Amino acid sequence: MIGILKGLATTMKHALDGNTITVEYPKDAPDVEDRFRGVHKWSEQRCIWCRQCEKVCPNDTIQIVMDEDRNGEQYNLHIGQCIYCRLCEEVCPTEAIVLTENFEFVGDTKDDLAYAKEELKNVPWYEKTDPVAAREPDREAWVGEGDGEIDYQ
Ligand code: SF4
Numbered sequence: 001m002i003g004i005l006k007g008l009a010t011t012m013k014h015a016l017d018g019n020t021i022t023v024e025y026p027k028d029a030p031d032v033e034d035r036f037r038g039v040h041k042w043s044e045q046r047c048i049w050c051r052q053c054e055k056v057c058p059n060d061t062i063q064i065v066m067d068e069d070r071n072g073e074q075y076n077l078h079i080g081q082c083i084y085c086r087l088c089e090e091v092c093p094t095e096a097i098v099l100t101e102n103f104e105f106v107g108d109t110k111d112d113l114a115y116a117k118e119e120l121k122n123v124p125w126y127e128k129t130d131p132v133a134a135r136e137p138d139r140e141a142w143v144g145e146g147d148g149e150i151d152y153q
C-alpha cells in the first residue's frame, strides 16, 4: 500500500511540475537529436559497390547483386527489417549511406517496405527525406565540402 502511495505521489509531482516531455504526435512533431538514427539514404553516385554495408548489416536489410564483371546491378533495401544500428553508415568508405532523421513511414508488412534502388526515388516519404539535414551539426564533415549536390536516392 505504501509503495502504491509513493508511486502516486511521484506521478502527481511530475504531473504538476509544468514540465512536458511528450508531444501530441502527429499534431506536434517531436524534436529528434542530432544523432538520431532514422531511415537511411543511399547514394548510387557515391557507392563503389564494395558490399561492406551488406556484410556488416546484421539482418539482411541491404542486399546487393553484382553482375559477372563484378559491377553493381541491384541495391535492395528491406527497410522494414532495419534496426537502425548505423553499422552500414559507419563501415561505408564513401559516405554513400546516411541515417536520416526520418522515422515517419508505415507499411502493413515488412515486405511493403522492400525497395529496389530504382523504386526508392519514387517513394514519396523516402524521396523527400533530406540526408544533409540529418547531419547537423557536422554535416560538412560528413558529406564533404565542395562536392556539389549529392544524388542520394
Ligand atoms: S542501420 Fe543496421 S540494420 Fe539498418 S541497414 Fe544499416 S546495418 Fe542494417
Ligand code: SF4
Pocket (backbone or CB within 6 Å): 042, 046, 047, 048, 049, 050, 051, 052, 053, 054, 091, 092, 093, 094, 095, 096, 097
Ligand atoms: S559500403 Fe558504401 S560504397 Fe560499399 S556497397 Fe555499401 S553503400 Fe556502396
